[in-house]
Amino acid sequence: MKHAGSRALDRLEPLLERLRALPGLKEKSRGTFFYRRGKAFLHFHEDPTGLHADLRAGDDFDRFRVETEAERERFQKAVEAALR
Template identity: 60%
Template sequence: MEQLRAVPGLRERSRGVFYRKSQAFLRFHEDPKGLFADLRDAAGKNFDRFNISAETGKAALVTTARTRMQG
């Protein structure tokens, strides 16, 4: 979460819900299969789901979020 909070232009409006400008960009949720993050896709229309229960998923989420914020 600290790495995501440091991404320029990404604002956490409520705990675990991040916005880019006025649009929801990233949100976290838990279900029986684990902890997940939904990140808005590059086209800005849908969300891609990341399983962040493992370190590889967390790293992929942060990398992808940074890339999409630049684009």
């Protein structure tokens, strides 16, 4: 699974804007990597099944599908919970 390219990130731009507004996250490169406290926290991938986001939950990453707006909202809520 490859990291999301420019076209994929263009589709995710509204979500990326919401993530950029969250305190405690630093975007190292557009949509590819967000860091929290100096550690990779979330990033995006694309594959034939669609767009996915990996979110660090403890020591591991959990994968979320982010193709639909409902999936993106679910992912954003998981990010907000992880930041608490």
